[in-house]
Amino acid sequence: MVPVLDYLGKLGVRKSTFTEFLRRYPQVLHASVVVDLQPVVKYLQGMDIKPNDVPRVLERYPEVLGFKLEGTMSTSVAYLVGIGVARREIGGVLTKYPEILGMRVGRVIKPFVEYLGSLGIPSLAVARLIEKRPHILGFQLDDKVKPNVKLLLEYNVRHTSLASVIAQYPEIMGIDLESKLLSQRGFLSSIIQLTPEDFGRVIEKMPQIVSLSDKAIVRHVDFLKECGFSMEPMRKMVVGCPHLLALNVDIMKLSFDYFKSTMDRPLDDLVTFPAYFTYGLESTVKPRHKMIVRKGVKCSLAWLLNCSDEKFEERMKYDSIDMDDIEEESSFDLNSLMKPSTEESDSEYEDDSDDGYE
Known part of the structure; x- marks a missing residue:
């Protein structure tokens, strides 16, 4: 017994965690x-789990020390790599959610991946979701995921939008959804007269709305x-x-002040194109507005903002405005998930620590 505890202690497993x-x-x-123990530790290190993270993995999931290397551990990792989880991401995935090492591919992982595929999420997109949030594999498929998907349909989310909703907010598969949907729909109906159909469209565009606190909604x-x-x-505007x-209200105030004082446009322009508030004031709105002023161009907010910088520069070469050239308002693109994961900043959104989400 003592050699085992000594070994765990030398690895970095904290004595305060020994009882549990x-x-x-x-x-x-x-x-x-x-x-028994050293081969498992070497296997974990071979999966690119950093030495300092190995004891944390063992503390979180001590059962891993009893697994056979050629059994569940290797097959679960092989399956994840097979569907597209990047080999360089495996260490991070297992560090965040080592329980994957004990999951049966045929009973747990594969049915989960295939079910998401049936909703329209390609396996490579599922792989990207797992890289970022590996704990979603722990959501119970029959007891939680499928019932939550059924609830979304009952609350007017269209079947064709389910893939986008889940890709934007994977947590929606595993949370206690029914009470959140019921209370949020009622609250939004009372505060801005949102209809049940409106609520479905809102979820499709921003599924995190189900976890947004009343306080945050009232503030906005x-x-x-x-x-x-x-x-x-x-x-x-909210439906659109x-x-x-x-969004961060302080940043919204700056954008609105510029809209009124410098752009001097009617409020109806924001009703037509509420996404104005999602564009960076310094990086996009100001430089583009200054450019159309210099050229004497009169255009809608959508024509001004809803395009890439390259496309906007091209538009500035036009002799006249082609209204057919306005792109559709951007929506979540599943194809964006196919790309290798990168760190993103949400600085223009409310800080979660400020009671934004429940």
């Missing part, structure tokens, strides 16, 4: 350090009221761009 460690996997006391609605919008325009309820 032994409660969950008491068999470790009868294991051989050389025959109050801001829109202060800007001069009445109930019906606010309803249209639900992110209005989650």
Whole structure:
């Protein structure tokens, strides 16, 4: 017993975790350090789990020390790599959610991946979701995921939008969804007269709305009221761009001040194109507005903003405005998930620490 505990201690497993460690996997006391434990530790290190993270993995999932290297551990990792999880990401995936090493491919992982595929999410997109949030594999397929998908349909999310909803907010598969949907739909109906059909469209565009706190919603609605919008325009704006309820209010105020004082446009322009608030003021709005002023161009907010920088530069070469050239408002693109994962900044959105999400 002592050699085992000494070995775990030298690895970095904290003594304060020993009681829980032994409660969950008491068999470790009868294991051989050389025959049973060291091979597993070497395997974890071979999966690119950093040495400092190995003890944290063991603390979180001590049962891993009892697995056969050629069994569940290797098959689960091989399957994930097979569907497109990048080999360089495996270490991070297992560090975040080592329980994957104990999951049966045929009983747990493969049915989960195939079900998401049936909803329209390609396996490579599922792989990207797993890279970022590996714990989604722990969501119970029959007890939680499928019932939650059924609930989304009952709350007017269209079947064709399910893939996008899940890809944008994978947590929606595993949370206690029914109570959130019921309370949020009722609250939005009372505060901005959102209809049940409106609520479905809002979820499709920003599924995180189900976890947005009442306090955050009220703060943003109050801001829109202060800007001069009445109930019906606010309803249209939120349906058109639900992110209005989650953006950083201080940044929204700066954007609105510029809109009124410098751009000198009517409020109806924001009702028509509420996504204005999602564009960077310094990086996009100001430089583009200055350019159209210099050229004497009169255009809609959508024509001004809803395109790439390259496309906008091309538009500035036109002799006249082609209204057919306006791109559709951007929506979540599943193809974006196919690309290798990169770190993204959400600086223009409310800080989660400020009671934004529940």
